[in-house]
Amino acid sequence: MSNFKRYIAAFATSAFLMGTLPVWGAPNSVKAQLDSTSLEMGRVTRLHLNIVVPENTEGVLLVKPQSLLTEAVEVVDVPEADTTMLGNNLMEIKQDIIIQSFDSGDYVIPEIRYLIGRDTLKSNKLSLKVYPVDVSQMETINPDADIEKGDSKWYDFLPDFLIDYWEWILLALIIIPLATYLIIRFRKKGLAMPFKSAAPKLSPYEVAIRDLTHLKDRNLCASGQEKEYYTELTDILRIYLQERFGINAMEMTSSQITRTLNENEETRLPNKLMRQILEIADFVKFAKVRPMPEDNVRSFNAAMQFVEDTKPEDPKPDAEGEKSVEQRKP
Numbered sequence: 001m002s003n004f005k006r007y008i009a010a011f012a013t014s015a016f017l018m019g020t021l022p023v024w025g026a027p028n029s030v031k032a033q034l035d036s037t038s039l040e041m042g043r044v045t046r047l048h049l050n051i052v053v054p055e056n057t058e059g060v061l062l063v064k065p066q067s068l069l070t071e072a073v074e075v076v077d078v079p080e081a082d083t084t085m086l087g088n089n090l091m092e093i094k095q096d097i098i099i100q101s102f103d104s105g106d107y108v109i110p111e112i113r114y115l116i117g118r119d120t121l122k123s124n125k126l127s128l129k130v131y132p133v134d135v136s137q138m139e140t141i142n143p144d145a146d147i148e149k150g151d152s153k154w155y156d157f158l159p160d161f162l163i164d165y166w167e168w169i170l171l172a173l174i175i176i177p178l179a180t181y182l183i184i185r186f187r188k189k190g191l192a193m194p195f196k197s198a199a200p201k202l203s204p205y206e207v208a209i210r211d212l213t214h215l216k217d218r219n220l221c222a223s224g225q226e227k228e229y230y231t232e233l234t235d236i237l238r239i240y241l242q243e244r245f246g247i248n249a250m251e252m253t254s255s256q257i258t259r260t261l262n263e264n265e266e267t268r269l270p271n272k273l274m275r276q277i278l279e280i281a282d283f284v285k286f287a288k289v290r291p292m293p294e295d296n297v298r299s300f301n302a303a304m305q306f307v308e309d310t311k312p313e314d315p316k317p318d319a320e321g322e323k324s325v326e327q328r329k330p
């Protein structure tokens with residue numbers, strides 16, 4: 001009988017401990033909880049996140065201020081998180097999200113995502129009820145009072161644009177006559193205008209070659225800055241595609257860029273060079289893979305080759321131009 005009591009006691013103790021252990025204590029977990037599941041329109045409440053991940057792990061919360069969790073629940077602010085070491089190579093991140101809604105109704109807050117390297121952790125879903133403001137207890141609104149006549153000033157009769165922009169108007173009245181006087185004076189004396197002509201604008205090809213050469217001279221990979229190196233390398237190529245072909249590459253993913261280049265006759269063949277560069281760059285920037293030195297050299301050479309292969313051809317002189325050149329020869 002005594003053994004049976006001990007078994008019962010051990011079972012009860014184990015059940016109690018298992019019931020009291022927090023579910024967010026498991027490695028790589030995210031648990032979400034609201035201060036209150038009901039909210040009055042226009043008021044704010046806090047959404048608490050408990051994130052448990054291995055120590056020395058860098059992650060990104062995919063929620064930003066002024067964004068929407070649902071169609072009617074918006075994020076007001078994301079305060080600074082509080083980190084605590086739990087032991088056993090684990091740490092707990094307590095992150096609050098301040099939310100607000102101006103539309104009444106029942107809403108389901110979707111999973112909050114937390115990105116760690118190539119892994120994405122998801123929280124549990126939450127329910128939030130937003131109820132309208134009770135206006136039944138408001139006092140009767142009094143009728144409007146008579147308009148009070150104030151003292152008028154002389155500038156009250158001027159147009160609004162003169163009052164709002166009088167500083168700029170005064171500045172223009174000073175600069176325009178002065179500039180006109182200087183231009184007339186220099187023309188009468190036959191002097192050159194005291195302004196330097198703007199430097200000729202470089203072509204997209206020249207800008208890309210210049211920036212790639214500058215990037216190579218900085219030798220970022222030798223100092224362990226592979227992520228910065230590949231970020232600048234791909235940005236140079238994205239800007240080149242924008243200026244050379246009108247492709248909005250700065251707003252595209254790597255797959256969208258390669259697909260767009262494959263649809264362009266001028267870039268279809270060199271597209272394999274761009275695909276090679278973007279694949280290595282994505283591994284370095286997002287998967288934190290450290291490339292080999294020969295990979296860095298290969299990526300740079302591929303970038304230079306892509307720019308050279310897509311360089312616009314020099315205009316050929318027409319037959320009349322060639323003929324006139326020959327006629328001028330002695």
